[in-house]
Amino acid sequence: MIHMTTIGNMLDDTASKYQEKEALVYHERGLRYTFGEFQAICNQAARGFMSLGIQKGENIAIWATNVPEWVISQFATAKMGGVLVTVNTSYRVHELEYLLRQSESTTLLLMDSYRDANYLAMIQEICPELQTCEPGALQSKRLPHLKNVIYLGDEQQPGMFLWSDLLERATWVTEEERNARQAMLSPDDVINMQYTSGTTGFPKGVMLSHVNIVNNAIKVAECQRLGLADKVCIPVPFFHCFGCVMGTLACVATGATMVPVIVFDPGVVLAVVEAERCTALYGVPTMFISELNHPSFAERDLSSLRTGIMAGSLCPIEVMKKVVDQMGIRDITIAYGQTEASPVITQTVPEDSLERKVSTVGRLHAEVEAKIIDPATGDILPPGVQGELCTRGYLVMKGYYNMPEETVKAIDHEGWLHTGDLATVDEEGYYRITGRLKDMIIRGGENIYPREVEEFLYTHPKVLDVQIIGVPDVKYGEQVLACIRVKPHETLSEDEVRDYCEGKIAHYKIPRYIQFVDEYPMTASGKIQKFKLREQALELFGQSNPNQTGTA
Template sequence: MLRNITIGDLLDETAGRYPEKEALVYQERGLRYSFAEFQGICNQAARGFMSLGIQKGENIAIWATNVPEWVISQYATAKMGAVLVTVNTSYRTHELEYLLRQSEATTLLLIDSYRDANYLAMIRDICPELDTAKPGELCAERLPHLKNVIYIGDERQPGMFLWSDLLKRSASVSEEERIARQRTLEPDDVINMQYTSGTTGFPKGVMLSHNNIVNNAVKVAGCQRLGPEDRVCIPVPFFHCFGCVMGTLACVATGATMVPVTAFDPGLVLSVVEKERCTALYGVPTMFIAELNHPSFGERDLSSLRTGIMAGSLCPTEVMKSVIDKMGIRDITIAYGQTESSPVITQTVPEDSFERKVTTVGRVHEGVEAKVIDPVTGDTLPPGVQGELCTRGYLVMKGYYNMPEQTAKAIDSDGWLHTGDLATVDEEGYFRITGRLKDMIIRGGENIYPREVEEFLYTHPKILDVQIVGVPDPLYGEQVLACIRVRPGEALTEEEVLRYCEGKIARFKIPKYIRFMDEYPMTASGKIQKFKLREQAIHDLGLQAASDTETA
């Protein structure tokens, strides 16, 4: 049965049911909110956003790690009707500028830095006008829609509000005004927008409604048997659906406690699970591998763990065995989907056999349709025959922001979302993902679309042509290989290519392998055969063992 409720009303419902129960815990920061306290801070932040004149349907971008202000903003914007636009923490200037322009975001929240990326320096590079602007009155040539920049930090920055300013400004908006705004919101309204790369070479803003993600969160939680007694450790990033739908929203939907980790560190995750007695743990396979191989693993008491989700990348069966046997997560579930489907389409459940958990991605959620079709004819295929996986139901996105043609390509006239993934389904309805119609690379849970990286590398003056393909990797699942043809008369080195990429595209998109070649393998009709580039690279780079790794 589907819920017909907004995210703000869902939080109010859960806070009314479990006011004193812990809602949000940051063990590393000593921060703890009960559901009543969390509801209160979210209401205050919602009034703060309203005080800036932000209207229902306006787009607010957030560029931060899993800090407390991120999850507060998620529910605050949901309560006052702004659309939260999530920004990948690995983005650099080129990608950030595109996202802010394409999304028409009027407000940006950001932290100071992450790893080797200085966010403040990058936004100033794009918006030099910040140095002289009054907070809330930004007029940027390259980002004409952006008016407000809110710094999640303590040190005052030119042209920016502080997060503390936002909370103080909330006093100028009454609680009655906020409630009145919340009452105007409808479950079918778009409330979340996540950017996913596209085969066009440009990221697309996936518009998701309250209905989309509330119901997906409920179904994801149900497959894990989550309830108010559970405590979910969330080390996966909030900017992905994995973090903010399957993670925080699934907790609020069930009364479970959110226990985020600000930025993934395997030792910290193990410590948080042990100290907070977490019952569920989320991660992509590379995260679980890092935890299993951490020096402190053998000393940790992880006996509280019962369930969780492994998703975001193909799961090696040996990793699954270790998660069950060594970490003791006997009810671990595998989930499959994509941002356009809010995100989960299929998921295993605790009662599934070990074989099902390691060889399939489970069955469709209740209320979801899925089928495997012939990519050429569109005919539905029988069990066991490989084709494209399509899905239909409440979970299908509202569309891509300001991209009607791309939306029409993804969702057909009968409402079926075409995933671009190749799959088979057995007689009992269990799906297995067997490949991709698209050339998408999945590196450690991050989706990389070759065309996007190719478009960027084409801007290098010495590069005549470039083909990006994925090659197998035992740790990350796949790595990026660039096959480059250099312009006649020019010389180019791997080091030059890597230097050109640094600081301009996200680190996970930078090629791990670079090969220079005079020509590409072609079909008789002149199409480049990327699969042959991949096969040759596997042979030449000695990646056969990684290629043979069994996955679900």
């Protein structure tokens, strides 16, 4: 069954049934909202956004960790028709400017900093006009669409609204006006935009509708058997579908309690699970590995845990066994998908055997079609034969924002989304992800697109040529290797390359390994053979992990 509803209506429906049930708990901050209270704060923030003159369909970017304002903004924008544009917390100046410009965002919400990245300094570098403009009246030379910047902090910043200002401005708009706006929205409207890269190397805005992500959240919840009694610990970032679809939306769809962790820290996750008696835990394999190996692990009472999702990267068998045996998450599920598919295509269920959970990515969600095709001919392949996985149904994105040519490459004329992933399916409908047509690297759940890193490193004055490939890694799944040809009569060191990257591209994209080469293996027609570079790299840096399976 496909649910034809909006995110705002879904929240209202859940809140009407379970007014006093806990909806959102921030253990670290002592913050707790019932569904009634959460609905009220989301409505207030929605009126605040409307008071800024933001219209239905305008893009509102948010750049922050899993703070309370993030999840409130997610539902508030969905109620007033703003499209939430999620910004990776690891982005630096170059990436942020590109995203804000390409998305044509009119509003940006941001926190002060994250790790070693000063968000305020970066937006002020891009928009020096903030120093002299009134809040809401930004006229940026580099970002002509951006008008409003909202600071998720307590100290007044030049040219910016505070979050408290937004909530106070809610009185400028009546609840009747907000209700009328919510009633205007269609389930097929785009309401969420997440940036992902591809073969072009330039991030693309994946446009997702209410129907896309509401229904995917419901299916994800069903596979875990989530219900009113469940409390879901969400340490995965909200800016990914893992956090804001499989996490927050799945909880609101079922009446489960959202228990976010603001920034992933294994000790904090363990403490929150114990204190709040969480029944479900999400994470990429590296997160589970960190939790299992944390000094406090043996002391923690995790007996409340029942289910959860491991996704986002390769899943080692031994890790899965420990998650089941030592953490007690007997009903853990594995999910596979991609942002363009809202995101989950296949998922295991509690009844699946451990062998199924570690060797496959489960079966198709209900209401989802898939086929394995020969990439060269497009012919459908029989069970057990490797080919490209394609999917069709409610879950396929509306397209890439302002990139019609890229959209046509991804979604064919029959509505099939071509994932670019190689897979097989067995006679019982279980899928295995066996490789990638494209050379995407998945490091600890983060997608890294070689062309994007290559384009950046080409800007180094000493780099003649560069090829980025993935090398297997036990902890992170894959690491980035840069094979660099240096310009004649120049010398370049590994430290120089990494120093050049620091502060300019996200930390997880900075090459872990650097190899200086005189030439690349080439085909007769002059194309670089990346697979040969990868084989050479395996001998030098990698260690194969045969007992792994790909996940979302």
